[in-house]
Amino acid sequence: MASVKAAILGFGTVGQGIYNIVHERRTHFKETLGVEIEIVKILVRDASKVREGIDSSLFTESFDDVLAIPDLEVVFEGIVGEQPAYSYLDRAIEKGCHVITANKVMFARYGQQLQQKAKKYGVQVGYEATTAGGVPVIKTMQNLLRVNEVQHVQGILNGTSNYILTQMRTEGLPFDVALKAAQQLGYAEADPYNDISGEDAFRKLMILCALAFGEQPDWSKVEVVGIDCITSQQVEEAKAKGLRYRHVADAYRDSATNEIVAQVGPQLVGADHPLYAIDDVNNAVTLNTNYIGTLTMVGAGAGMYPTASVMMEDYADMLAKPERTVAQV
Numbered sequence: 253m254a255s256v257k258a259a260i261l262g263f264g265t266v267g268q269g270i271y272n273i274v275h276e277r278r279t280h281f282k283e284t285l286g287v288e289i290e291i292v293k294i295l296v297r298d299a300s301k302v303r304e305g306i307d308s309s310l311f312t313e314s315f316d317d318v319l320a321i322p323d324l325e326v327v328f329e330g331i332v333g334e335q336p337a338y339s340y341l342d343r344a345i346e347k348g349c350h351v352i353t354a355n356k357v358m359f360a361r362y363g364q365q366l367q368q369k370a371k372k373y374g375v376q377v378g379y380e381a382t383t384a385g386g387v388p389v390i391k392t393m394q395n396l397l398r399v400n401e402v403q404h405v406q407g408i409l410n411g412t413s414n415y416i417l418t419q420m421r422t423e424g425l426p427f428d429v430a431l432k433a434a435q436q437l438g439y440a441e442a443d444p445y446n447d448i449s450g451e452d453a454f455r456k457l458m459i460l461c462a463l464a465f466g467e468q469p470d471w472s473k474v475e476v477v478g479i480d481c482i483t484s485q486q487v488e489e490a491k492a493k494g495l496r497y498r499h500v501a502d503a504y505r506d507s508a509t510n511e512i513v514a515q516v517g518p519q520l521v522g523a524d525h526p527l528y529a530i531d532d533v534n535n536a537v538t539l540n541t542n543y544i545g546t547l548t549m550v551g552a553g554a555g556m557y558p559t560a561s562v563m564m565e566d567y568a569d570m571l572a573k574p575e576r577t578v579a580q581v
């Protein structure tokens with residue numbers, strides 16, 4: 253039985269999810285993947301923090317300690333922000349490791365560079381968890397792009413925003429109370445600015461654009477509006493009219509200019525709209541394609557296990573198809 257050495261960068265909601273799944277599903281992975289996955293290092297900001305039930309010698313504050321592990325096979329990344337995450341993954345690829353990330357802030361900016369570098373070094377990049385949580389939009393799009401063109405991408409891409417809007421409408425909760433609940437449930441970022449300002453959905457939309465259209469629009473031309481401008485009174489008024497607020501990200505290639513047009517912001521939708529029924533932490537992504545037509549995927553857009561699960565699925569794909577690069581530039 254082959255043993256695989258893995259490192260986790262970050263031990264918050266996502267990192268702990270990876271750790272738990274690796275341990276809970278140890279026997280299953282042995283049987284189905286033919287490997288025993290061993291977590292050999294965990295990078296955190298503060299290694300002195302007490303982390304109940306976990307061997308403290310696994311933790312380090314130094315990425316050099318991670319890279320120093322002989323035969324390290326895969327790095328799961330769940331830290332925050334563009335840097336140092338990008339540099340860490342860049343160095344891991346140079347060392348010959350597969351990398352799997354949940355960090356959309358980093359990946360929207362540097363994803364294409366990482367994928368090019370991975371090709372050069374013969375390793376793979378998994379990024380399903382960067383976009384729409386547990387909804388397998390990246391894998392699905394990679395598959396259908398082998399035959400189809402994607403003409404239009406639209407969806408709810410931030411679980412926290414959708415959860416807050418749902419709680420405001422169904423429970424009458426004030427914005428701040430609903431946001432606190434989203435943080436306690438592990439949906440919101442530690443600093444929730446990106447969630448409620450629309451920036452998180454924007455970064456995810458840029459990742460989808462890179463995959464769907466092979467390029468991103470000029471970021472400065474994308475209008476981004478969050479849900480932080482919506483009041484409880486507006487939610488109530490909409491409800492009385494049979495309408496719901498949804499935070500929608502939208503992108504398509506303009507046939508006249510050949511440019512990618514994208515926008516992110518709240519919309520009021522009626523019962524006949526496909527996003528009307530998408531409540532709570534759920535995300536939904538609709539793809540318009542030339543052959544398949546319209547395809548919509550719905551599922552949990554944030555949270556420990558949906559996110560960690562798709563990261564482990566990325567790794568299972570890498571093991572199943574070692575000749576295929578998971579990421580496509």
Ligand code: NAP
Binds near residue numbers: 299331440
């Ligand atoms: P989190 O709970 O805030 O945890 C972040 C972890 O990263 C902490 O363990 C922290 O260390 C560590 N960390 C942060 N910056 C670091 C640095 N510069 N060097 C070393 N360690 C660092 O965050 P999370 O919710 O797990 O999210 C992690 C990433 O996944 C983010 O990029 C997020 O956007 C993305 N994501 C999250 C979800 C979700 O549902 N939560 C879903 C999809 C994607 P300490 O413990 O020492 O503070």
Ligand code: HSE
Binds near residue numbers: 554
């Ligand atoms: N904070 C993010 C969200 C996590 O609520 O959608 C998933 O990317």
